[in-house]
Every structure is written in structure tokens, then in C-alpha cells.
Amino acid sequence: MSEKSTETKIQEAQTAALEIAQLSDDERSAALESIADAIDARHDEILKANETDVREAEKLLEAGEYSQALVDRLKLSDAKLESITEMVRSVATQEDPLGKTQTARKLDENLELYKSTVPIGVIGTIFESRPDALVQIAALSLKSGNAVILKGGSEASQSNRVLFDIIQDATSDMPNGWSQLIEARADVDTLLEMDDSIDLVMPRGSSEFVSYIQDNTSIPVLGHTEGVCHVYVDDAADLSMATDIAYDAKVQYPAVCNAVETLLVHDTVAEQFLPMIADRYETAGVEMRGDDRVRDIIDTDVATEEDWSTEYGDLVVSIKVVDSMESALDHITTYGSKHTDSIVTDDSERASIFMRSLDSASVFHNASTRFSDGYRFGLGAEVGISTGKTHARGPVGLEGLTTYQYYLEGDGQVVGTYAGSDAKPFLHEDFDGTWNPGSLSE
Structure with missing residues (x-):
């Protein structure tokens, strides 16, 4: 079977995003526990792949093409894998970020407006060097009900493939296509052009790398260029x-x-x-x-x-x-x-x-x-760190991967009632309530 195109993978992620948003928190959290169990069970396989990546990186370090810092970020160990599974389990135990009623407002009797948290949709992530970033990003995306496109650096290609395969195997009962792996440099350019399909791009890497992403897409970008x-x-x-x-x-x-x-x-x-x-x-x-x-x-x-x-x-x-x-x-x-x-x-x-x-x-x-x-802020993990001021700032955890929708529950009201010389006034009264479909009838 031929490899799917990047466009096909992103289209599948769009479909999956609508399905994964409907899953319960218990279902999403159980899938995360399965990921943690699978990583625990396959240390040897992961470390063998990582050794291949590290050997190639050390050759390029000797040739002056890689820095020692990059090689250090690339290395995995049993202890590091244990910390990765601890992170996944921590994400699983976080409070469900979806379906939270942020405001409830009575516009009129039996006309109630709710503002409730929902997933962003399809997250495109492009990261360098650290293979543990793949697991962090996938875990946070799953918990927050988002589909995710994962693009790691070529220096971690073997490690990323094994970790992605483990995640796929452990979440086989999740909507097909909720996570996708792309690898070629050309795939990044394709992703950056698909502003009608990708809702948010989160790059992790050098300042030059993040600046390139920001300069070459009209998709909203959440990230930081430098850590000075x-x-x-x-x-x-x-x-x-x-x-x-x-x-x-x-x-x-x-x-x-x-x-x-x-x-x-x-x-x-x-x-x-x-x-x-x-x-x-x-x-x-x-x-x-x-x-x-x-x-x-x-x-x-x-x-x-x-x-x-x-x-x-x-x-x-x-x-x-x-x-x-x-x-x-x-x-x-x-x-x-x-x-x-x-x-x-x-x-x-x-x-x-x-x-x-x-x-x-x-x-x-x-x-x-x-x-x-x-993780240290109690967010479970982070997709990245944002130094911008809109949407999310600082370490971006589950809350940063959500947005909101307005839900209006009515009982046959029409705007004409509230317009014109004899318009009925709005109440606009906030109250302590939680949105549930059909809540007016309960």
C-alpha cells in the first residue's frame, strides 16, 4: 500500500477531530493510560531506535553540523521513558478541559446563553530533536479532544516512528486518523499552506525555525522564538x-x-x-x-x-x-x-x-x-511555551488547546420580539448554571 499523502492525512485528521470531540473524558483518559502502558512495555524497542538516531547525530556533531545540546535533547533512557509515562498518566488524571461552562446568561425567560469550552480542532505541531515532545503533544491533544499532525526533526526519525507506532497501536479504538505523522521537509510546506484545514500550528525549536514557520503560513501560530x-x-x-x-x-x-x-x-x-x-x-x-x-x-x-x-x-x-x-x-x-x-x-x-x-x-x-x-505548573505536560499575548501564554497545556462555543437554549423566541418601538427588553442576567442540551426542559 502506498504512503498516504500529507493532504490525505490532514483530511483524515479533520474528520477525526469531529469524532474525538464527542468522546467522553473517561474514554480519552483510558486511551492515555493505554499509551503509558504500551510505552512501559516497549522500552527496549524504543531505546534501540533511539540509539540509531543518537549514533547518526554524534557523527554530525563531530562534523560540526550538530551541537552537543541537540544531541543531549535527543537521548532517551529508561529513566527518561519512565518520566514520559508518568507525564502521560498525569495528563490522563487532569480535569476534563471540555464542556466547562464559562458563563451562563439569561437573555429572557426560557432564553439562556451558555459559553462552553470545546477543542480547537486540528493542531499542527512541528518540533525538533526531542522525541519525548511527540508523546507530550499527542497526549495533550488526545485529552483535549483535538486531532494532531506530528512533524518531528529528521535527527529523531527512528525514535519518532517507534513512539508514533506505539501510540497508534494503543489507541486503535480511537477515531481513525486522530494522530498523524509526517516526516519530509516538503510535508511541512504542504501543512503550512492548508489554512482551511489546520486550526493552529505550534512549533518547538530554534528561534530561526519558529520564525520561519511564522513567516510562511497564514494559520495562527502559537509559540516562542527564543528563550533568553x-x-x-x-x-x-x-x-x-x-x-x-x-x-x-x-x-x-x-x-x-x-x-x-x-x-x-x-x-x-x-x-x-x-x-x-x-x-x-x-x-x-x-x-x-x-x-x-x-x-x-x-x-x-x-x-x-x-x-x-x-x-x-x-x-x-x-x-x-x-x-x-x-x-x-x-x-x-x-x-x-x-x-x-x-x-x-x-x-x-x-x-x-x-x-x-x-x-x-x-x-x-x-x-x-x-x-x-x-508539568511543573500542574498542567500535566505542555505542547510548547507561548510568549505571545493572545489565546494562550507561557506553558501551553490542556486549557491552551481549547476554545469556546456559544450555545443558546430557547423556547421558540424570535428576534422580532426584541426589535422595534414596542421591543421587549432583554434581561441579560448572569446566573450559576451549566449547559446541557435541552436544559430548559429539565
Whole structure:
């Protein structure tokens, strides 16, 4: 049998989207448990495929075509697969995001308007390097009643195929075509042109990659172009806490978009704090790049203008000494990407000003930027992180994959009754109610 075209796969997903939206939460959650069980049972198969991907990636790393960060994101292990199944089960136990009545309004007696959550429809996702992203995205799409088109990077092709096959096998009783895998670069161009069939595109990858997606489609795009995250150490900071936070934000997993890239330090505490964090960074093999004031205190490479706006995705950090919190805010506003920024301070009033002065999707007080994550936020997982302001922002979980519909329950009313010189007035009274078909008759 010949491989289906991308157009056919997307058409099948459209049909499936209407069917999967009608399934109960119990049915969707049971399918997710089946996916988790299947992944648990097939570790060896997944890891064998992943080893093939990693070997090829390491060859390209040696040739200078891939970064170490990309190879690190690509690798799977038994522990990583266990965390993936834990994530799937976590999504399964989340509250059903569908059918929630957001508002109920009585327009008139026996004329009631309800605003209720529904799936978006067909989600197109394009992601690089991390094969666990395929499972995250599929799980969230299924739980939220959406059909999904999955396009992973060629560097993870073997891993993605096995994981997709496992998902397909585990959800054979779900609507046919609810998840689709596309692989060729040309398939992406086809997907981006199908604005009448795809309801939302969510890219995950480098800033250049996401910008390309945004520039080449009229489909709404939800994502972020860069993760230039900051930690600001205030002059009222607990320096031991600040050291732990700055270390975790950079070292715990440097390849991801919520890792810190620039550390800002108040001048008053710089001489005491910088040697403390430098010792920790050096032990972990972090390359430090500092401005002149930093280099007067500790030994680092020179930070250039380009460093302040660079997402390293690796064990590299730029460091700058600032004269005030206002200077830190100016720096973040100038060079940041509106992803995640954090202040370390014991001054709650100053923290409040800092947090309300930034336009970032997530702003933290006395916490590592690495907490900017769907699983850690209690969303089950995330499809991606959005730095835009419309529809969804920050880690995008189940709620971000829903929209709403208006349902009007009437009893034979016509607009003419409410128009003209003798028009009957509307009540427009909000009430505490939940929409159910035919609710007026109950």
C-alpha cells in the first residue's frame, strides 16, 4: 500500500477531530493510560531506535553540523521513558478541559446563553530533536479532544516512528486518523499552506525555525522564538539562595528554553556573590562571559553585545553587574525574549515592582527559571511555551488547546420580539448554571 499523502492525512485528521470531540473524558483518559502502558512495555524497542538516531547525530556533531545540546535533547533512557509515562498518566488524571461552562446568561425567560469550552480542532505541531515532545503533544491533544499532525526533526526519525507506532497501536479504538505523522521537509510546506484545514500550528525549536514557520503560513501560530531568560540577584537577596537558584537555572538542564542565559547582579553584592556562583559554575563546566565590572571581580571570557540576546542552550552564561533593579529591568526589556525571568530578593515590595514591570510570559520571585514548564505548573505536560499575548501564554497545556462555543437554549423566541418601538427588553442576567442540551426542559 502506498504512503498516504500529507493532504490525505490532514483530511483524515479533520474528520477525526469531529469524532474525538464527542468522546467522553473517561474514554480519552483510558486511551492515555493505554499509551503509558504500551510505552512501559516497549522500552527496549524504543531505546534501540533511539540509539540509531543518537549514533547518526554524534557523527554530525563531530562534523560540526550538530551541537552537543541537540544531541543531549535527543537521548532517551529508561529513566527518561519512565518520566514520559508518568507525564502521560498525569495528563490522563487532569480535569476534563471540555464542556466547562464559562458563563451562563439569561437573555429572557426560557432564553439562556451558555459559553462552553470545546477543542480547537486540528493542531499542527512541528518540533525538533526531542522525541519525548511527540508523546507530550499527542497526549495533550488526545485529552483535549483535538486531532494532531506530528512533524518531528529528521535527527529523531527512528525514535519518532517507534513512539508514533506505539501510540497508534494503543489507541486503535480511537477515531481513525486522530494522530498523524509526517516526516519530509516538503510535508511541512504542504501543512503550512492548508489554512482551511489546520486550526493552529505550534512549533518547538530554534528561534530561526519558529520564525520561519511564522513567516510562511497564514494559520495562527502559537509559540516562542527564543528563550533568553534572566535571573536578577538584588542587593536584598539571600546570596546562598541566589547561588542555588542561578546554578539550577543554568546547570540542571542547559539545553532547554527555560534555562537562564543571562545573570544580572546588583553592584552592592557583586564582590561577595560573583565568587560564590563562579565556584559552582566552574565545577559544573559552565563557560562564563562577563562585562568589564564582572571581570574586575572574577575571571571570565569577555561578554559581547551579541551575548546579551543569545540563547545558548548549553553550559554558557553571560553575566552583567547593574547599578539598580531599574537597570536590570531595562536590560531585560532590551534583550529579553519575554519568556521567563526571575528576581532573587528578600524585599517583597521590590519583587512586586519587578514582576509587574516585565512583559514576560512568566516572572518568578526567589525561584529558578526552570520551573517554567507545563508539568511543573500542574498542567500535566505542555505542547510548547507561548510568549505571545493572545489565546494562550507561557506553558501551553490542556486549557491552551481549547476554545469556546456559544450555545443558546430557547423556547421558540424570535428576534422580532426584541426589535422595534414596542421591543421587549432583554434581561441579560448572569446566573450559576451549566449547559446541557435541552436544559430548559429539565
